[in-house]
Amino acid sequence: MKHLPPHLQRRSFLKLGIGAAVVLAVAGGAVALIKPGLVNGRLSPSARLLMARVGQAMLQGTLPADALEQQRAIDAVLQRTDDFTAGLPAHVQAELSQLFGLLATAAGRRGIVGLSPSWEDATVAETSAALQSMRASGTELRIQAYQGLHDIVFVPYFSGEESWKTIGYPGPRAV
Template identity: 25%
Template sequence: MAITRRRFLQFGVGGAILLTTAGTGARWFQRSRRQALNGYQQLRAQDVAFLSAVLPLIIGNHPQFAGHLNTTLTQIDRLLHHSSPTKQAELRDLFDLITFKATQGPVTGYWGDWTTAKTADIQQFLLRWRDSRVALLRFGYQGLCQLCHMAWYGSEPAWAAIGYPGPPPLFRSHT
């Protein structure tokens, strides 16, 4: 069967319509999952699952961290809640990209559920983003690490371990 110019254009238009419909449907599906998890103001269930998997590797072998995962997640939620709407949207888009099944595998290299991810899988994902030739992935890695480090080292359990006495008494009521 020879492909005529007319048939080629029909395939092109049909493909464009299909891609537009699929992209719009995926975006609406992601927006429907924007409901924050109970106990959080910004973080959703899929965000908490992802962050719970990567936080221990990003923070590293910190002796105080083991029992304070929930404290750090709450601190991340607080940081997000007090960020500008633009930053909130950027981080939601990053979390959507990482947790949405259609994009998760191609972008992260990990195709499974984050709640069952092995340490080696998470390390491979983090190294892939850190060492990527694609600047956007490197920026995503840096932003994710900075957010996690700010949340952990901005919380009281980390202060004693690094010898920080905390903010001066004048400012303690605001922390």
């Protein structure tokens, strides 16, 4: 029986895989520490851009048609997101900060979201397609990241009275 050359042996592949995973984890953690996604419990500028683009893509069809009203709705979502994250326990804020920090980088945007253009340059259609790819991914990390982004966009949006009119909800009934 022939032996595989050393560079093609199973053990070499395993070592390479483990080494690559460690390098990516350390690099991702270092990037998140350098550029946190939350500062004092609130979205950093890069996280605000990320969440604005994600919000525009996820909320298609529910946002007002007028561009100015649409921007006001996204700004309201970002403000409610800030209010929400500021009240979270420190360990949850740290995890969100790492997620936002990582997704705000080119490597995180491409590797996890699957979006090539920058958050600033991405169209709503490109962002939406990348998010749907995350949602349908076979990779647990991508699915969990999508679910987190989904919840962080939808809860603040639908908790605001300005969104109720757009979706036809008359508001809570007086008791």
